[in-house]
Amino acid sequence: MSARLEARALACSRGPATLFRDVSFELSPGEWLAVRGPNGSGKTTLLRCVAGLTRVDRGQVLWDGAAAAGAAFHASLLYSGHLPGIKDDLTAEENLQSALGLRAVPVSGTAIRGALAEVGLEKRRRLPARRLSAGQRRRIGLARLMLDPARFWALDEPLTALDDEGRGLFERLLERHLAAGGLALLATHHDLAPAPARVLRIGA
Amino acid sequence: MNVAAERLPAEEPAGSFAAAFAWAFSRDVRLTIRHPGETLLVVAFFVLVASLFPLGVGAEPQLLQRIGPGVIWVCALLAAFLSLPGMFASDYADGSLEQMTLSPHPMSGWACGKIAAHWFATGLPLTVLSPLLGLQYGLSGDTLGALAAALVLGTPVLSLLGAACTALALGARGGGMLLALLALPLFVPVLVFGAGAAEAQASGLSAAPHLSILAAGLIVAAMGLPAAVCAAVRIAMD
Numbered sequence: 268m269s270a271r272l273e274a275r276a277l278a279c280s281r282g283p284a285t286l287f288r289d290v291s292f293e294l295s296p297g298e299w300l301a302v303r304g305p306n307g308s309g310k311t312t313l314l315r316c317v318a319g320l321t322r323v324d325r326g327q328v329l330w331d332g333a334a335a336a337g338a339a340f341h342a343s344l345l346y347s348g349h350l351p352g353i354k355d356d357l358t359a360e361e362n363l364q365s366a367l368g369l370r371a372v373p374v375s376g377t378a379i380r381g382a383l384a385e386v387g388l389e390k391r392r393r394l395p396a397r398r399l400s401a402g403q404r405r406r407i408g409l410a411r412l413m414l415d416p417a418r419f420w421a422l423d424e425p426l427t428a429l430d431d432e433g434r435g436l437f438e439r440l441l442e443r444h445l446a447a448g449g450l451a452l453l454a455t456h457h458d459l460a461p462a463p464a465r466v467l468r469i470g471a
Numbered sequence: 472m473n474v475a476a477e478r479l480p481a482e483e484p485a486g487s488f489a490a491a492f493a494w495a496f497s498r499d500v501r502l503t504i505r506h507p508g509e510t511l512l513v514v515a516f517f518v519l520v521a522s523l524f525p526l527g528v529g530a531e532p533q534l535l536q537r538i539g540p541g542v543i544w545v546c547a548l549l550a551a552f553l554s555l556p557g558m559f560a561s562d563y564a565d566g567s568l569e570q571m572t573l574s575p576h577p578m579s580g581w582a583c584g585k586i587a588a589h590w591f592a593t594g595l596p597l598t599v600l601s602p603l604l605g606l607q608y609g610l611s612g613d614t615l616g617a618l619a620a621a622l623v624l625g626t627p628v629l630s631l632l633g634a635a636c637t638a639l640a641l642g643a644r645g646g647g648m649l650l651a652l653l654a655l656p657l658f659v660p661v662l663v664f665g666a667g668a669a670e671a672q673a674s675g676l677s678a679a680p681h682l683s684i685l686a687a688g689l690i691v692a693a694m695g696l697p698a699a700v701c702a703a704v705r706i707a708m709d
Contacts, residue, residue: 318573320708338486342575350566354498356505368494369574369581371486 270331270343270418271295272317272450277326279312286312287469290326296418298464299441299451308470310454311348314421317452318346330419342371345417347425351408355397359388359407362396366411374414382410386436401428409433412440420444420451491580492587495571499588509557510592517550517597521604532609539608540618540669546604547597547622548629548658554593555633555654556647558585563641563707572708578701586627586634586697594626610673617672617682624685625665631692632657638703660688 272294279286286309294300302310315321317328319336328335330343353362360379367374383392386406388399396404405428412420426434438460441451445461453463503510524542525535562568571581601622602615610618636654640646668681 320569320572322709338575338577341573342486344573346569346573348566348569350564350569352566352570354502354561354565354567356502357498361501365494365498366570368490369570369576371490371575 270450271329272335272419272452273329274317275326275329277313277316277328278324279309279316279321280324281312290467290469292465292467294419294450294452294464296448296450297445299445299453299461301459301463301466302452302454303456303466303468304470310469311423313469314346314423314452314454315348318344318421320346343418344421345370345412345415345419346421347408347411348423349427351404353396353404353407356395358393358395359383359399359403359410360392362407363410363414367414370415370417372415378414379410382413383407385413386410387432402430402433405429406433406436409436409440412437412444418449420449420453422451423454424456425453426455426457486574486576486580488577488580488583491574491576491578492584494576495581495584496588496591499585500591503588503592509554510596513550513554513593514596514600516553517546518600518604520549521546522607525607535608536610536673539605539610540614540673541666542608543601543604543618544621544625544662544666544669547601547626548662550597551593551626551629551633552651552654552658554589555637555650558589558634558637559641559704560637568704569708572704578704579697582634582697582700582704586630586700589634590627590630594622594630598622598626610669614669614673617678618669620678620682621665621668621685624682624689625661628661628685628689628692629658631689631696632661635696635699635703638700638707641703641707661685664688 274290274292277290278288290313292300302313304310312321316323317335319328319340330340352366354365357365360383363379363382380389380392383389386409388403388406388410391399391403396407425437429437434457441459442461444451521543524538528534528538559568562571572578574581598619602619605615605618633654636650636657639653640650643649664681664684668678668685671681672678
């Protein structure tokens with residue numbers, strides 16, 4: 268469990284506008300970093316850069332001392348952006364199965380049902396996702412956090428559309444993740460219960 | 472809490488091409504079965520347009536036999552083209568494509584799986600129906616066979632080429648028009664050799680040379696285009 272994440276002097280621009288420059292941070296096991304900044308300051312872009320979806324203009328992201336790319340990094344990374352990647356026509360159960368299959372995580376039907384029960388979707392697990400509310404769809408994402416053994420979470424506004432109880436659930440999951448030696452990079456405006464190791468302010 | 476215990480194993484599971492292919496193929500086929508509307512529309516379009524021609528040009532048997540293979544091929548090509556925009560659009564819109572890009576599986580695995588599922592939902596039904604439509608044009612048994620063989624080899628090429636063009640047009644405004652400009656010219660060789668196979672058979676020659684060229688084209692397309700799809704998806708994500 269020695270995996271560390273390191274970002275060195277990241278810079279990214281969109282067209283003529285520079286979103287951020289010289290952003291550096293480090294994350295050790297058991298720590299989480301909060302990314303803060305006004306709307307449009309590039310929080311989402313920073314997360315996408317770290318995940319490797321968007322190319323940086325300068326700088327590099329290191330995972331375990333090597334460039335963060337390829338199957339080894341992707342196996343350790345759980346990224347969730349604004350769009351949760353949930354298929355409207357699949358049920359909550361099938362969505363989880365599909366998401367974990369894509370992440371090459373073998374998981375039993377019982378574990379999926381257990382996770383859905385814990386996020387309060389047990390009775391709705393056979394409904395197509397289109398008939399779930401925004402918060403309930405977010406809860407499918409919470410169940411995914413529960414089942415995926417990825418060590419590094421990069422989550423963009425994970426609390427959107429969640430009620431107080433859902434927020435408590437997320438905080439418990441985050442605590443459990445960190446206690447197991449996980450790392451997390453969260454773009455969020457909320458103050459969460461396990462306090463962040465550091466706060467990264469961008470666009471200020 | 473047994474769920475907590477199950478997430479502990481820290482061994483990184485390795486991704487594989489076969490697993491990604493099976494994942495994408497089974498998911499897309501399941502989505503198609505749950506929402507068969509789009510496939511049915513494509514098939515209905517194919518049947519309707521191919522049936523309109525005899526009404527339009529008159530019922531002269533010789534004329535119909537002459538234009539039959541070409542008309543059926545053009546209809547199949549347009550039907551396949553109509554189904555292209557849906558190939559990546561919903562995955563792009565709901566964020567699935569991001570997750571697929573970040574999967575530990577190789578990208579080419581799910582790209583090939585998606586292309587295979589697209590062929591299964593469009594190319595295969597078009598191929599199966601083509602002999603029936605050929606009967607409307609009074610094509611002989613041999614010609615119908617050559618037509619179906621050419622479609623079996625040609626429609627996967629359409630799916631492969633279409634996938635690369637659709638991925639390139641992802642996120643572009645006016646993507647539909649752009650897709651037509653990109654894809655239709657690339658479909659031309661498939662059309663020429665596909666319709667040529669049935670025409671050669673009808674005029675008493677062998678369809679084998681045309682079918683061989685189609686097969687060679689299929690092999691080249693299958694080797695090269697999945698990589699192009701992956702590159703285009705990466706650009707669309709950026």
